[in-house]
Structures are given as C-alpha cells and as structure tokens.
Amino acid sequence: MANVLVNAPKTARKGDVVEIKALILHPMETGYRAGTNGRLIPRNIIERFSATWNGVEIFRMDFSPAIAANPYVAFTAVATETGTIAFRWTGDENFAVEHQVPIQVT
C-alpha cells in the first residue's frame, strides 16, 4: 500500500470552495541523474494525478520529471454534494495508486 497523505475537510456547506492537499511518497527519479557507476538512473516518475468528486473529474495534472520527489499538490474544489473524493496517481513502472476520502456537504 502506497504512502499517501491527503487533507480535505470532512464537512462543508454546499457552494463552499474547499482546499484539497495531496502528498504521496514517490522518488520521482528524473532519468537525468547519474548513479555511482556513471550510468544514468532510469526515469521513474508519476505521470498523472487526478481527482474526482462522486466520479466527476474535478482536477487533473500531468507531471514531468521537474515535479519534486514525494509530490505535493494543493488545489480547490466547490462542495457540490455529499460523497467521495477519489484520487488517482499513475506513472512509470505500472505505478497506480488510488485513495478516497468521504465528505459530507450540507
């Protein structure tokens, strides 16, 4: 199980703009660094991060090797209805991680 730290409010009023933060453990190896043998360490990055609210996409981001290791993203979303905010990270070496948080909207 991958190490993910997500921060989103547990409750919100309908129409509020809430802040969502997502942090994930990942080396984000650029492919441009040389190892001890002088050879380049192969690229291993997360390529895409997306978030949905009850299945509707609310955010999508394409990462490049220029995103820092253990990538952190913060964005906002309008609280529309009670349900689940789901996050997905995919990338090199068949990396695929999903995480969900519930949110109650009143």
Added chain:
Amino acid sequence: MTALRFLFGLAAVFVASFALAQTDPRHSGYHDMGAALQKMQDDDTANPAMLFVQQGEPLWRQKAGTANKSCADCHHEAAATMKGVAARYPAIPKGADQPVDLEGRINLCRTENQQAPALAAESPELLALTAYVALQSRGQPISPPDDQRLTSFRERGAALYRTRAGQLNLACSNCHDDNAGKKLGGATIPQGHPTGYPIYRLEWQTLGSLKRRLRNCLVGMRTEAWDFTDPQYIALELYLMQRARGLALDAPAVRP
C-alpha cells in the same frame, strides 16, 4: 495556590523566558531557512516528513519478533509515553555502559524486548519509527540527561567538534561556531543544533537521521566519513545536544 499567585507565577515565567530569548544567541536552523521552507515545515498537511510519521504509527502498533510484541504493548500511547524522549537522547540504557542514540534505543527494544532483528540504518522502517517517536517531543526543550557516565563520551565529542580534519583542514567549529550566520556559496551556515531530527533534507529528497547528516559534513570537509556504527557519532551527538540544551525540538523538520 490561589489563582492570583498562579497568574503571578505565569507572568514571571513569561518574563524570564522572554528575557532569556532576547539574550540567547542560539537558534535552530529553522530560522536560517527562507519563509517558503519554514512554511513547508510548519504545515503538517504538507510537510513531506509527515509521510514517514504516518508510516511510523502503524509500525508502533505492529507485533514483531518471536516475542510477538508491539511497541504499544509496553509503551501504550506514544503521545503520552514518548513525550520528552527524543529530547534526552543519546543516553545510556539500563544495564549498559555505552550511550546510544534514539535509533540505537529503538533497535535495542527490537532485539531485546521484541526478539526481532534490528532495523537497518536509514531503513524506511527505522526512520518511520524514529520520526513518530521524535514527533512526540515537538516543542520540548532539549534536555540531556544528568548522567555522570556520559561526561567522558561528551568530552570526546567536544574534542572531535574542535579537531581539524580532512583535505580542507576544517573542524566543525570553524563553520558552525566561528562563521555561523555567514554565507558559504550562497547558503547560510547554520549553528548546527540538532533540533529537527530526523529531518526531511531536500538534498536527500527523503527523511534521514542526524548520523546521516553528520556523515554529509565529513564528506563535505573532505575527510574520511566514519562508518555508521562508529561510536564517534554518538560522542559528537552527545556534545551537540549539550550545546543545544534548552532549545525547542522542532522534529521532524525540513532542511535544505
């Protein structure tokens, strides 16, 4: 004790610590960083070190070894029992005569109490547990234990701190005592107080121990980096903690 007396006492403490803060020239490396990095450290929802703390919590509760015990089985809730612990290591464990640092103490628990293999230096598990334990002392003043047996080890550390070594013929004191606050190649030289360990060092792009950081110093000084098991690290750590006594722990910190 009446409420009024209590308030007077509180006011006196405030005045005293405020006065001390004005005169104490020592400060954590936190204050030598820019605002952006300070913000990264302060926000527990954004501090990358918290990814490791998050891994530490379940490890604390996980049964291990042939004794099939978890840390929690003996130490219960870390927030209560581990408060102040990170602030007083290195220390000499009961029944031993050599000091160990926090990582060493955790491994002693692993091997002696859990009958489990020791965790490798800088391994994700050891870092996670150390980060989780150190977090419980956040805000606590660094308090080296009052153990006379530590004196000789600490003095060895003090001597190491002042010994010139390596191709650049530098001692720790040359930078961190004589030139702290000045710039070295665009970077501010910190005073070198170990208030934030284990730290998320941007250079490593991961969490690491004080030992690892000291090793970086040895490499930077172009001297032979001691092996991870070398007791010279503990001696040096003892001296550094004494030098930093009273400063508040800000673990797990972010540092460049």
Added chain:
Amino acid sequence: MQRRVFLAGLAVTVLPCAAGATPDSMAAAIQEVTKGAALQPVRIKLDIPPLVENGNAVPLTVTVESPMSEADHVRAIHVFNEKNPQPHVFNAWLSPRNGRATISTRIKLADAQKVVAIAETSKGLFFTVSADVIVTIAACIEDIT
C-alpha cells in the same frame, strides 16, 4: 511530450545534469500550447521564492483571477522552465468545479533560471507571468558513493 535520453557521462555528481532546455526550447514548448495566440501579462500570479536553498523542492503557487463560471473559466495552467533538461514542469486541467484557479506544488530547478506560467481560459485567452529564481545549494552534501 518527447522523452529525450541524455547520455551525460560527464556529471557524476549530485548536482543535476548540464544544459538541456534553453530559452529556445522553452519558447517552442510554449508555442505548442498557445499555437501563436497572444500572451497577455495580466490576471495570473506566480508565487515562487526568488532565492531557494535547494533546487530539489521549490514551492510554487499559480493563481489566476477568474470567475470560474461555465462561461468564463481557466481551462488549463501550464508551467515551463528555461534551464532544466526539458522545458515542461506541469500541465493542470481545471473546470468550474474548482471554484478558484489556484494550484500549489513543488518543483525541481536545476539552476538559476526563469519559470513561466501560462493560463488558458475557456474563451481562448492566454495569460502569462514569469519569475526569476536563483538556486543555491548547501555546502555539505552527500556524494553518491
């Protein structure tokens, strides 16, 4: 996004690899996105420290003034760099569901350079802002040995 393999061979240091992107390749990357549309230096802000202690994790926030309504919202935010081995930093896709057009993340910068942020709106307008960042590095680092 093309992936180029650089056979550096030279730099066996911890410091990131030598020249890859240049102002020209950054301009080309921007052109791919804007297709020649005018870039207006308005309504977009880039918060990034002017001097960073380490280029491995530079905090960055892009904020765009926008009603984020169905009729008028930021559709995408693109960030580019001038001197990393390749010119892209990230592309983010937004919609009225975001409420505000703001993104924070941490990026890698190989050297002192310019960072450019471009916002694309649903009306086909492009806003741009850039910032110059100086990257320093601590004295005592770890060799990969």
